[in-house]
Amino acid sequence: GKGEYDHFMLKEIHEQPVSLSQAIEGRVDPARGRIALEEFGPATFEGVESVQLIACGTSYHAALYGSLALNRAGVRARALLANEYSVGAPPVDENTLVIAVSQSGETADTLNALRQASAEGAATLTVTNVVGSTAARVADETLFIRAGPEIGVAATKTFSSQAVMLVLLAQRIADDVRGGPGADLESLLTELSRMPAAIDDLLSSTNARSIARRYEGCQSYFFIGRGLGFPVALEGALKFKEITYDHAEGFASGELKHGPLALVTPETPVFAVFTGTEDEKTLKNAEEAQTRGAPVIAVCPDGHRAVDVADAHLEIPDTDSMLAGLFANVQLQLVSYHAARLLERPIDKPRNLAKSVTVE
Numbered sequence: 001g002k003g004e005y006d007h008f009m010l011k012e013i014h015e016q017p018v019s020l021s022q023a024i025e026g027r028v029d030p031a032r033g034r035i036a037l038e039e040f041g042p043a044t045f046e047g048v049e050s051v052q053l054i055a056c057g058t059s060y061h062a063a064l065y066g067s068l069a070l071n072r073a074g075v076r077a078r079a080l081l082a083n084e085y086s087v088g089a090p091p092v093d094e095n096t097l098v099i100a101v102s103q104s105g106e107t108a109d110t111l112n113a114l115r116q117a118s119a120e121g122a123a124t125l126t127v128t129n130v131v132g133s134t135a136a137r138v139a140d141e142t143l144f145i146r147a148g149p150e151i152g153v154a155a156t157k158t159f160s161s162q163a164v165m166l167v168l169l170a171q172r173i174a175d176d177v178r179g180g181p182g183a184d185l186e187s188l189l190t191e192l193s194r195m196p197a198a199i200d201d202l203l204s205s206t207n208a209r210s211i212a213r214r215y216e217g218c219q220s221y222f223f224i225g226r227g228l229g230f231p232v233a234l235e236g237a238l239k240f241k242e243i244t245y246d247h248a249e250g251f252a253s254g255e256l257k258h259g260p261l262a263l264v265t266p267e268t269p270v271f272a273v274f275t276g277t278e279d280e281k282t283l284k285n286a287e288e289a290q291t292r293g294a295p296v297i298a299v300c301p302d303g304h305r306a307v308d309v310a311d312a313h314l315e316i317p318d319t320d321s322m323l324a325g326l327f328a329n330v331q332l333q334l335v336s337y338h339a340a341r342l343l344e345r346p347i348d349k350p351r352n353l354a355k356s357v358t359v360e
């Protein structure tokens with residue numbers, strides 16, 4: 001049941017410290033600076049030349065996050081929408097690893113793309129939450145995110161676990177390709193092992209409810225981010241539109257001036273996600289919106305330059321830039337939840353949506 005919570009979504013947001021602990025349990029060893037993904041034999045990914053990540057919706061945002069983690073680790077990777085795969089997938093061969101990211105493991109579009117990639121000779125892997133799911137049976141290899149059942153139609157805790165597992169998997173693939181562990185892994189693993197407690201702190205100190213109240217009734221809600229902040233901006237907007245039914249849109253920060261800026265008014269709050277990568281540029285983009293009257297809500301650590309410029313602040317801890325966006329995502333989940341609550345929406349079961357989309 002929902003226990004002390006009014007909605008499954010809020011319960012699942014609050015479960016993230018536990019679901020992330022479960023995800024990384026036994027899989028990271030910060031003291032020895034190593035990753036242990038025992039489900040894959042030694043050098044499983046040695047011959048991988050490029051990676052395609054396929055998924056839909058929220059899982060696509062996690063896939064995008066994973067593709068950036070892979071690129072940063074020196075492995076060629078792209079995230080692709082599973083429903084576009086049959087009409088425009090880049091060619092694959094036996095040195096291509098295709099990773100299907102699916103919470104349910106039953107999404108028809110994702111399964112179709114996975115089967116296509118497999119038929120064309122790619123190696124396949126699925127990152128899923130559901131043991132015994134179709135994706136787990138179809139793919140050559142499986143990585144379970146161990147988030148536990150998710151009841152709310154809007155995915156929350158499973159996004160965080162997908163992204164964290166893809167960050168780990170990216171390091172492991174890069175290690176196998178390189179033939180040894182990369183630099184900086186120790187600090188990432190240390191921050192990762194602190195993440196559950198740090199999310200707990202964020203959940204107990206968040207001002208997301210007052211932000212939702214302050215910007216209630218606006219015309220549109222924009223979310224911008226760069227690098228790993230971009231998938232977080234897309235996810236922030238998707239969550240917002242799913243459960244509030246208000247218009248929301250996520251943009252790469254730098255894209256704002258290439259068109260969307262025409263929509264910016266005092267009635268379009270802009271949530272700007274700062275992850276520690278080229279933050280000056282993102283701040284400049286946010287200021288361009290602010291100049292047109294839009295309130296800017298900076299999602300960044302305390303003491304960040306953006307705090308002085310912005311109209312409001314959602315705080316995230318000062319952590320590894322690979323993980324900062326995931327904290328920002330939790331703050332944005334909470335803003336969407338509280339905004340939907342003020343509007344008295346049926347948060348756990350938004351109109352027209354189903355938890356698992358098993359038709360094409």
Ligand code: F6R
Pocket residue numbers: 056057058059060101102103104105106107110153154155156238239242355356357
């Ligand atoms: C959004 C949401 C959907 C799913 C998408 C893929 O909150 O839940 O966008 O992410 O339908 O589902 P899975 O991950 O089960 O393949």
